[in-house]
Amino acid sequence: MKLLTYYAPKNIKQLTEFLSTKKTGAKILAGGTDVVIQLREHKIDPECIVSLKFIPELKGITEQADKIIVGPMTTFTELAESPLIRSKAFLLAQASASVGSPQIRNTGTVGGNIANASPAGDTLPALMALNAVLTITSDHGERQIPLKDFYLGIGKTKLAADEFVKLITVDALPATGGSAFIKLGRRNALAISRISMAAVVGYSRESNTVTDCRIAAGSVAQNPFRLHKAENVLVGADLTTAAVAKSVQAACEELSATLGQRASAAYKKTAGPVLVHRALNQAISQVYDNWTQQA
Ligand SMILES: Cc1cc2nc3c(=O)[nH]c(=O)nc-3n(C[C@H](O)[C@H](O)[C@H](O)COP(=O)(O)OP(=O)(O)OC[C@H]3O[C@@H](n4cnc5c(N)ncnc54)[C@H](O)[C@@H]3O)c2cc1C
Missing domain, CATH: 3.30.43 (Uridine Diphospho-n-acetylenolpyruvylglucosamine Reductase; domain 2)
Incomplete structure (x- = not known):
């Protein structure tokens, strides 16, 4: 070296x-x-x-109205243990807790995960399901890019050489909402994901309909992405088993179209819809838990 x-x-x-x-x-x-x-x-x-280690402005987690602002130098351990993230962006705490080993979680940061642009970056699907927006800074000023539009392929982003990620802003979960992050690896600990899924579900008790549904997949394509067709099936529907099944079917078609014929496709075409189903069910069960707590 x-x-x-x-x-x-x-x-x-x-x-x-x-x-x-x-x-x-x-x-x-x-x-x-x-x-x-x-x-x-x-x-x-x-x-x-x-x-970036000695720049205090790049660290920390704060709340502003219905948004949560995360500094890029925040470690996975800090995210996984943050009471604010656990109560208002639970799937990000789950995704952070699933990364590597305790040593990696104590050292690795969410900004590094974002900028490294790995298809298997664990926080990326969770952040996409939370509508993450990056504040990018350079000598010329500041610009904002939604995370879902930030990637250009494996290891490639829209960051110019003189730019850096200054802040990550996510939507707090709806008060009556739920979320889930699920990762499948070759083993439980210290494993890069073979496929991961993140889901956010918002529900209105007044209209008895799903007001918000966001689903994002990791380790399926060059970069994590949102499953918009599956989301759209659920928005406006009641929380029935049939509505969830229709959403999973739409997800199955989106995942299959993206996976094509690559070697891992057969496994991921089977595992992907199962993960969507589990993630939606876990998120929905949190919706019901919130009802009971608020009743
Ligand atoms: C043993 C091991 C296990 C791992 N397991 C997992 C796992 O399970 N899941 C997972 O997702 N990852 C895993 N990783 C990968 C790694 O830990 C993560 O990608 C981590 O988030 C990288 O963060 P870092 O702070 O270490 O970034 P660094 O290594 O310091 O940087 C990574 C990249 O991001 C750029 N960068 C960092 N911060 C900024 C910023 N603010 N603005 C612009 N560019 C920036 C750097 O220039 C570099 O290109 C593992 C790594 C190891 C070694």
Whole structure:
């Protein structure tokens, strides 16, 4: 490994200024659980490493009206244990708790998970189901991109070389809503997902209909994506077994169309709809739990 220049800015201004001068030569370091391996395996060869570790503004979880704002340097452990995330974005706590091992969860960050753009990034389907929007910053200013529009393929995003993820904003779960994240790996611990599914369901007791349904799949295509047809089947319907079955059928068609003929397709075409069914049922059971608690 060659000797690299290392820079650790203390605030966002220093970071943006540094990235604007370095352009393509700098590699951002968050927890390093992906970057260090990529360096070791000579998959990347940056001129310098710029660490986000000492920038306090990039860490933490706050609530603003019906939104939750997450700093990209927040670790998986912090997300999994946050009372705010557990009560208002439960599936993100579940997804964070499912990552790697305790060491990886204590070090790896949600910003790193997003920017690494792996098809199997565990927080990505959960964040997509929470309508995550990224605030992207550079010396030229700030822009916002919904996470579902952020990806351009495996390891590829719309981030320019001088930009970084400054904030992640998600919708808090509806008060009468429920959510679930489910991951299938080759084993229970320290396993990259073979397929994952995230679901959010909102329900109105006044109209007795589903007001909101968001489903996102991971490890199915180059990047996680939303299952809009399956979502649309459920929105406006009552929470019946038949409505859920119709939604799962629509999901089955969307997943099959995306999977095509690749080697893992047969397994994922079978496992995918089962996960959609389980995720919807888990989310719906939380809807019922919320009713009983509020009654
Ligand atoms: C043993 C092991 C097990 C793992 N298991 C899992 C698993 O089960 N599930 C899973 O999803 N992942 C897993 N990972 C992958 C990794 O831990 C995650 O992708 C993690 O989120 C990366 O975060 P990090 O903070 O370590 O990022 P880093 O490695 O520091 O950075 C990752 C990428 O993101 C960029 N980056 C980081 N922060 C920003 C930012 N704010 N703005 C712009 N770019 C940024 C970096 O430049 C780099 O390209 C595993 C890794 C290891 C080594």
